[in-house]
Amino acid sequence: MYYLHHYFDPDFRHTQLSPVWEPDGSISSRYLGYVQNVVRGQVLAELTDLKFVSENARDPRFIYHERRLPIGPNCAAHESNPDKIVAAANGYVFYNNGLISVKRLLNIRNDLGFHTGNVFFVGDVAVHGDVQTGFALHAANVLVKGHIESSKVKGVGDVVCLKGIRGNAALASDEEKQEEQQKEEPLIPSTLVQAGGNLRLPFCEHVQLRAHGNIIIDGSCLHSMVYVGGNLVVKGRLQGGTVFANKLIYVESRLGSDYSVPTRVMMGYDAFDYLQLQKIETRIAYLKDRKAFFESMGSRNQVMEQEYAERLKLVKFELRALSQRHKILWNRFEQDGLRASECRLVVPGRVMPGCEIYIGAGYLQTHDTDSDVTFYLEDDEVKMRSNKNR
């Protein structure tokens, strides 16, 4: 007689999830444990002699009269120990027709929301509905058949959304900070869609897009921050927001808007270095604020000075480190600037007045309406040429 000991929950049902208790006694509604991740080579179950299993721990369903392993798809017997079942692929484990199986593709048949909680999956995910506001998804490749609302979707590989992405226009948590930021820089949207590979979507509005490969937008891209390592193709309008790219940008319909919404295109430097720089500058501003606060508190009396001394030391330590990283990034920018002359912004459609185009050290602001033009860098100046006679 044998007993099959499981290293996963054999009774797990994704349709019967319950909220998870937090250590402080509260209940997390955002995490329901929707999927049991397993990785290639992980031991899933082990067949042992029944006499080694205490009677209290025995489940009659897993008592076997013969030495037999319920090996299903994407599972295998362990090479050195044939009594163990291991996963042969990354994915999720479940019982299918009495066999332990691993599936690489996770189909979420409805919306990703309160029914599923946030999802982290080591394989590919197809969401058949929407990704609802406030939820997060992290997977290898991602397909969303519905909309992506104000949420965070990250794919290690490609991300495709079939109905579009609409984020929330309100962003930072602190309203005062928002007001301060609005004076200088456009706000960074809290909705994030990130792809390690390519990203394709029909339209987006108030969203932060990041892709190390190419981004193809079949419709318009409105008021969004776009960081792209490869090429960007916008078949509709590119209106409002900022695009950071280092190769080719193609805007088929229209660049800029009628209503003086600032549209910026920044080319010639690595988009993700820009992102790093933005993060570092935000952090430095935050740390300087904290430093001033700790110093003012510490100056009150000796007790307060002792209270805040360690934090002040830490702030100074980090400020020094960040300043160094800031300097290194700027040096890298200078080296990258040599490749800026290869960048092109091609607009077969209309270019509206008020667009700001930065390529390397060059800058150009459009003042008139034009159409069918290409922007490029020559002699450290951004130039515009017409494509009509070519």
Added chain:
Amino acid sequence: MDYFIDVNPLEGLAEVLTLNVAEYKAGSRYTCRVFSAHGNERQTVFGCFQGRIALKDNQEFKAALYDLVSENTGKVILDFKDVFLSRSAVGVLVGFAASMHGRNKGLYLYRPSQQIRASLQELDLLPFFRILESENDVVARLRL
């Protein structure tokens, strides 16, 4: 038992961390020491592991990981520089990463060993984890 570590200030990071628990369980093939960072916002917890973690240690390893997370925890940094993780232990780590992601808490690996890097690379899991290479990176994750 809470106390400040009294170490050479040149070691930078250690002087700002508080040692909460020192665990050296008899019979374990690995150790886990837990530090938490000073902060007035959400706490950053630093779990320092050493040793070899295999299938039979999984339950203990899982418990040690989940013990790092408490009410105020915002981020967890796992020091894996002297750790060997079996595939099953990597599976436990992935489960913990899923839990942290689900709860909107940050998880970072601090200087993982070559064996762990190779394992994660082979399994195409490296992009799922945020890796910190230096003390500066760690300090940048502390909430001040």
